[in-house]
Amino acid sequence: MNKSEYRKHDGLALSELLRDRHLTPLELMDCAIECGEEANRKLNILSYTAYEQARERARRSTLRGQFGALPLLLKDSGLAYPDLPNSFGSRLFADLKINFYSTLTERFIEDGFIPFGRTTVPEFSMAPTTEAVQNGGPTRNPWNLAxxxxxxxxxxxxxxxxxxxxxxxxxxxxxxxxxxxxxCGIYGLKPSRGLIPTGPARGEGWGGLATDGVLTRSVRDTAAVLDGVAGMEIGAPYASPPKEGSYLFQLHKPFEKPLRIARWNVGFDDIPIHTECFEAVDKATRVIESLGHEVVDAALPQIQFSKFVEAQISVMAANVTLSVNGKVRNDPGSGWEQKLEPALLDAYRFGAGLSAEAYALAITRFHTIGRQLETYIADYDFILTPTLMQPPAKLGTISTQDDFHTFRRNISRYATFTAIINASGQPAASLPLHWSSEGLPIGVQLIAPFGHESRLLRLSAAIEATAPWFDKVATL
Incomplete structure (x- = not known):
């Protein structure tokens, strides 16, 4: 299979070719590695690779799960997999080995995935742009390298x-x-809190804000992955939302009645929305209305946004302190401070002085937002927003050279409508429906009630069928 043919297939289609013996797992892995090396030279997307181990796993593999023997890249965010080191995007943690499998990695493997590398992240995954010093340079947008x-x-x-x-x-x-x-012009769904396992070494991330998931080019691939990896884990601190059968099986099930969708046209605290992002929401509105659903302009919920941002800063800083102390406690005089970028070193220091009261108040604010948003969405089926308040940022414009508070407040003006959904724990997805006048992707966000991944995927699939995006692949 050549690269051009390879890129015409989503994950489920490639798994069918494996089962029909039109290609072997090793041929598929070789193709992914070749494409990965080519893209890495231009975009800087890989932090670690384990090509020979992956080839050997592919060579010995028997087809399993939904995906057979499909190559997979793991994010460099600490998901445990012994074949690949970790850095968390930080020089302080470079080449860290974790010699066990996370529950999620085990589920990926059982469903037919073979990891062959880790992808780049900002330091401690704290930024909406990937420019960590540890990566040796920025990770570039494949549609515009600047x-x-x-x-x-x-x-x-x-x-x-x-x-x-x-x-x-x-x-x-x-x-x-x-x-x-x-x-980047692809589909990305953040699952509900508790749906994706976090163990065995971790109960939650960032006070319940963080969850794992996947990025895909087709909605059906995301649905199939959730079928394979979602669900309760023994000892988890959060119960998994109940599933109504297979997400993939229900993907094209019609809605019983027209949907009512709230549209947000203004930002919290009057944070401005770029014209191109408005246009993306307008396009999404037209597509949704063409499907027979209603989109209504709605007032924002009464969230105290600036206080939420401060709560987020506190919880993130506390977690930086926890991580760094776990690394340096036994070697405090090693000069480790030089291995942290300025904003993250400031986060460490702020977290070290944070009071228990301030941390508890931050968690309380997250819980308050969860109740507010779930009460708000009870009057609607979904919420529609721009994913970002601006088109993709130019490299260097959101900088870890700032102090941590300034750094995170700048982020809150760029990604205003995303983090609050981490606080509420609801599922939300970004759909690639619009392209700017400069040829950059502009996503729109759909937010669903807690535990309603199936309905979110169903609406996403209907939108995808009406305004398809799969054939848009960046040419490097």
Whole structure:
């Protein structure tokens, strides 16, 4: 199979070719590695690779699960897999080995995936752009090399958009799947809190903000992945939302009645929305209305946004302190401070002085937003927003050279509508429906009630069928 033919297929289509013996797992892995190396030279998407181990696994593989023996890239965010080191995008943690499998990695493998590398992230996955010093340079947007691919799953999104592979692992603690999906013109769904396992070594990430997921070029691939990896894990601190059968099986099930969808046209605290992002929402509105549904302009919920941003800063800083202390506690005089970027070193120091009261208040604010948003959406079936307030940022414009508070407040003006959904725990997806006058992707976000991934995927699939995006693959 040549690269051009390879890029015409999504993950499920490639798995069918494997089962029909039109190609072997090793041929498929070789193709993914070749595409990955080509894209990495231009985009800087890979932090670690394990090509020979992956080839050997492909050579010995028997087809399993839904995907047979499909190549997969894992985000460099610490998802445990012994064949691949980790760095978390930080020089302080470079080449860290974790010698066990996470529950999610085990489920990926059982469903037919073979990991062959890790994708680049910003330091500690804290930014909406992927420019960590540890990566040796920025990860570039495959549609315009002067712009960011997004973050924190920036390497993953760029890899999928460039046709390296149809599915890549990502994670999302403030928009880190949806932001790069928007920047790179692909589909990215953040699952409900508790749906995706986090164990065995971790109970939650960032006070319940973070979850894992995937970035894909087709909605059906995301549905199939959730069928394979979602669900309760023994000992998890959150119950998994109940599933109504297979997400993939229900994907094209019609809705019982027309949907009512709230549209947000203004930002919290009057944060401005770029004209191109308005146009993306307008296009989404026309597509949704053509499907027979109603879109209504709605007032924002009464969320105290600036206080939420401060709560997010507190929880993220506390987690930086926890991670760094776990690394340096036994070697405090090693000069480790020089291995952190300025904003993250400032986060460490702020987190070290954070009071227990301030942390508890931050968690309380997250819970308040969860109740507010779930109450708000009870009057609607979905919420429609721009994914980002601006087109994909130019490289260097969101900088870790700032102090941590300034850095995170700047992010809140760029990704205003993403992180609050991490606080609420609801599912949300970015759909690639619009392209700017400069040829850059502009995503729109659909937010669903808690646990309603099936309905979110069904509407996403209907929109995809009406305004398809799969054939848009970046040419490098």
């Amino acid at each position: 712009h960011s691919s997004g973050g924190s799953s920036g390497g993953a999104a760029a890899a999928v958009a460039a046709g390296v592979l149809p599915i890549a692992h990502g994670s999302d603690g403030g928009g880190s799947i949806r932001i790069p999906a928007s920047c």
